[in-house]
Amino acid sequence: MTTFLTKLAPFVRLVRFLILSLAFLGLAVCLGAQVVVVVMRYGFSSGIPWLSDLAGWSFATLVMLAIPVALTLDGHVRIDIFRERQAAGARFRTDAIATLLLFVPMAAAIVITCFPQFLAAFVQGEASSQAGGLPGHWIVRFLPIAGFALAVVMALAQLVDRAMPHSKTDETRK
Amino acid sequence: MSGQAIFLLILLPAVMAALLSGMNAFVAIGGVPVLIALLASATGSFDLALLNAVPARLTGIMENTVLTAVPLFVLMGAVLERSGIATAMIEAMTRAASGSARKLSLSILALSAILAAATGVVGATIVMLATIALPGLLAAGISKSRAAGLVCASGTLGQIIPPSVLLLLLSDQVSNAWLQSQRQSGNFAADPVTASDLFAAAIIPGLVLVALYAIWLVAGPVSRSDENISANQSTTATNPSSWIVPMLLPVLLVVMVLGSILAGIATPTEAASIGAFGTVLMAVLRGGQSLWNALWLAAIDTIRLTGAIFAIVIAASLLSLVFRGLDGDLAVDALLLHLPGGQIAALALVMLVIFVLGFFLEFVEIIYIVVPVAAPALFAAGVDPVWFAVLVAMNLQTSFLTPPFGLSLFYFRSAAPQVATLEIWRSVAPYILLQLAGLALVAAVPALATFLPSQL
Numbered sequence: 001m002t003t004f005l006t007k008l009a010p011f012v013r014l015v016r017f018l019i020l021s022l023a024f025l026g027l028a029v030c031l032g033a034q035v036v037v038v039v040m041r042y043g044f045s046s047g048i049p050w051l052s053d054l055a056g057w058s059f060a061t062l063v064m065l066a067i068p069v070a071l072t073l074d075g076h077v078r079i080d081i082f083r084e085r086q087a088a089g090a091r092f093r094t095d096a097i098a099t100l101l102l103f104v105p106m107a108a109a110i111v112i113t114c115f116p117q118f119l120a121a122f123v124q125g126e127a128s129s130q131a132g133g134l135p136g137h138w139i140v141r142f143l144p145i146a147g148f149a150l151a152v153v154m155a156l157a158q159l160v161d162r163a164m165p166h167s168k169t170d171e172t173r174k
Numbered sequence: 175m176s177g178q179a180i181f182l183l184i185l186l187p188a189v190m191a192a193l194l195s196g197m198n199a200f201v202a203i204g205g206v207p208v209l210i211a212l213l214a215s216a217t218g219s220f221d222l223a224l225l226n227a228v229p230a231r232l233t234g235i236m237e238n239t240v241l242t243a244v245p246l247f248v249l250m251g252a253v254l255e256r257s258g259i260a261t262a263m264i265e266a267m268t269r270a271a272s273g274s275a276r277k278l279s280l281s282i283l284a285l286s287a288i289l290a291a292a293t294g295v296v297g298a299t300i301v302m303l304a305t306i307a308l309p310g311l312l313a314a315g316i317s318k319s320r321a322a323g324l325v326c327a328s329g330t331l332g333q334i335i336p337p338s339v340l341l342l343l344l345s346d347q348v349s350n351a352w353l354q355s356q357r358q359s360g361n362f363a364a365d366p367v368t369a370s371d372l373f374a375a376a377i378i379p380g381l382v383l384v385a386l387y388a389i390w391l392v393a394g395p396v397s398r399s400d401e402n403i404s405a406n407q408s409t410t411a412t413n414p415s416s417w418i419v420p421m422l423l424p425v426l427l428v429v430m431v432l433g434s435i436l437a438g439i440a441t442p443t444e445a446a447s448i449g450a451f452g453t454v455l456m457a458v459l460r461g462g463q464s465l466w467n468a469l470w471l472a473a474i475d476t477i478r479l480t481g482a483i484f485a486i487v488i489a490a491s492l493l494s495l496v497f498r499g500l501d502g503d504l505a506v507d508a509l510l511l512h513l514p515g516g517q518i519a520a521l522a523l524v525m526l527v528i529f530v531l532g533f534f535l536e537f538v539e540i541i542y543i544v545v546p547v548a549a550p551a552l553f554a555a556g557v558d559p560v561w562f563a564v565l566v567a568m569n570l571q572t573s574f575l576t577p578p579f580g581l582s583l584f585y586f587r588s589a590a591p592q593v594a595t596l597e598i599w600r601s602v603a604p605y606i607l608l609q610l611a612g613l614a615l616v617a618a619v620p621a622l623a624t625f626l627p628s629q630l
Binding site for chain 2: 020023024027028030031034035037038041042055056059060062063064065066067068069070071073075076077078079080081082083086091094095097098099101102103105106109110113114117140141143144
C-alpha cells in the first residue's frame with residue numbers, strides 16, 4: 001500500500017503544477033482581456049462581446065482553481081487560537097476528520113448538484129448568452145466540478161502525505 | 175419542538191465549534207451545513223432538493239462581473255508590495271518626516287490612507303508598515319506601544335477607504351438582500367445598491383476616521399519619551415523631491431482608479447483592471463533584478479488569497495441555503511421585526527452581533543453569513559441599505575483591531591516580534607474607542623454615508 005502511494009506522489013505533483021498553471025493563466029488572461037475591453041470601450045467606443053466573455057470565464061477559472069491551489073499552499077483561512085498550541089498529531093486528527101467527514105460531503109454536494117447542468121450544457125452545446133460571445137459555455141459549468149473534485153484529491157493527498165512515517169511536511173499555518 | 179427547529183438550533187453552534195477546531199474555515203462553514211442537511215433529511219426535516227439551488231448560486235458567484243474586481247484589486251496591492259514600490263513610499267515618507275514624532279506619526283497616517291486606497295488588503299499594509307516604518311517611529315522616540323497602535327489602526331483603513339475588497343463583497347450581499355426585501359414588499363423596480371454607491375458612501379466616514387486618528391495623534395497624551403525628540407534628533411532638512419517622486423505615480427494611479435469609479439465613468443471591475451495593469455507597468459518600469467520573481471510571487475499571493483476568499487464565499491452560500499431550508503430566515507425575521515424598540519433596536523442588535531462575531535471570524539465570513547440572514551428584515555423595517563452597509567463596514571474594520579483574534583494584531587506581531595502581545599493589545603485600545611466613536615457618529619448622522627452616493 002505504502003509503495004503504491006509513493007508511486008502516486010509524482011502524479012500528485014504534476015496535477016498540483018497543472019492547477020497552479022491554469023489558475024495563473026486565469027489571472028493573467030482575466031487581467032489582459034479586461035484591460036483590452038476597457039481600452040476598446042473608452043478609447044474606441046466599441047464593445048467586444050467575446051472578449052468580455054473571455055475576461056469573465058477566466059475569472060471563473062481563477063476562482064475555482066484557486067481553491068485547490070490555496071489548499072496545497074495551506075493558504076485557506078483558519079482560526080488557529082487553539083490550533084497554535086496543538087501538537088502535530090492533534091492537528092492531523094482535526095484535518096483528517098474535517099476532510100473525511102465534512103469536506104468530502106460538501107464537495108460531493110457541489111459536484112452532484114452541478115453535474116446535470118454541466119451535462120445539459122455540454123449536450124446542447126450551450127454558448128454565451130451574449131450575441132457575439134464565446135461558444136462552449138459548458139466549460140464554465142464544468143469549473144466548479146473540476147475545482148472541488150481537485151480540491152478533494154489534493155486534501156486527501158495531503159492527508160496521506162502527512163500520515164506517512166517519513167513525512168516532513170507538517171502543514172501548519174505560519 | 176419540531177425536528178427542523180432542533181437542527182436549526184444545532185447548526186450555528188456546530189459551525190462555530192468546527193471553526194474553533196482550527197480546520198480550514200471554509201470546510202467548517204460549508205461542510206457542517208451539508209452534514210446537518212443530510213442528517214435532517216434522514217429524519218424528514220430537510221428537503222435535499224433545496225440543494226439543487228447550488229449550481230445557480232455558484233454561477234452567480236463565478237459570473238458576477240463586480241466580484242471580478244476582487245482578484246484585480248488584490249493583485250494591485252500584491253504588486254505594490256512585492257515590487258518594492260510601497261516600500262519606497264514608506265521609506266521616503268519616514269525620511270522626510272524624521273525628527274518630529276508628531277509629524278512622523280501624521281505622515282505615517284496619511285501614507286496609510288493612500289496605501290489603503292491602493293491595496294484594500296489589511297495584511298500587506300501592516301506588515302510593510304511594521305517592518306519599514308516602525309524602526310523610524312521608534313528612532314524618533316515614539317514609545318513602542320504608541321507606535322504599535324498607530325501601525326495596526328492605520329493598516330486597517332484599507333478596509334473602509336475605497337476601493338476595498340471588503341466594500342466590494344459587502345455590496346454584493348447588501349444589493350442581493352435589498353432587492354430581495356423590495357421584491358417581497360412588491361417593489362419590482364427598486365433602485366439597486368451598487369459597489370460604486372458603497373465606494374462613494376464610505377469616503378466621508380473613512381476620512382472621519384482618519385481625522386479622528388489625527389486628532390488623537392496631535393491632541394492625545396504625550397508620553398515622556400515623545401517629548402524628547404527634538405532634543406535627541408536633529409531635524410534633517412529633506413529635499414521635497416526626495417519624497418514626492420516615489421509618491422507621485424502611485425498616488426496618481428489611486429486618484430485615477432477611485433476617481434473613474436466615483437465619477438461614474440468606469441465600473442469597479444474596469445477601474446480595477448486598469449489599476450492592476452498600471453501597478454504592473456510601474457513595477458516593470460522600476461525594473462530591478464528580481465522583477466519577474468516579484469511579479470510571480472505577487473501572482474501566487476493573489477491566487478492564494480482569491481482561493482481563500484472565494485472558498486468562504488461559496489461555503490457561506492451553502493450555509494445560507496441550509497439555514498433557509500430549515501426556516502432560519504423566518505426565525506431571524508420574526509426576532510428582528512418583533513424586537514421591542516423597533517428598527518433602531520434591531521439594527522443595534524445586528525451591529526452588536528457583528529461586533530462580537532468580529533472577535534472570532536474574518537470579515538468575509540461575517541459578510542456572507544450575517545448580511546443575507548439579517549439584512550432583508552432590517553431593510554423591510556425601513557433601514558437605508560447604504561447607511562447599513564457603511565455601518566457594517568466600520569464595525570468590521572474595528573474587528574481587525576479587537577483582541578484576541580484581530581487580524582491586524584496577528585500581522586503586526588508576526589512582523590514585529592519585539593513588541594509583546596499584551597503591549598499591542600493595550601496600544602490599540604484608544605483606536606478601538608476612536609473607531610466606535612466614528613461608528614456612533616455615522617449612526618447618528620446617516621448623511622455622512624448617504625450624501626455622496628445621492629450626488630452620483
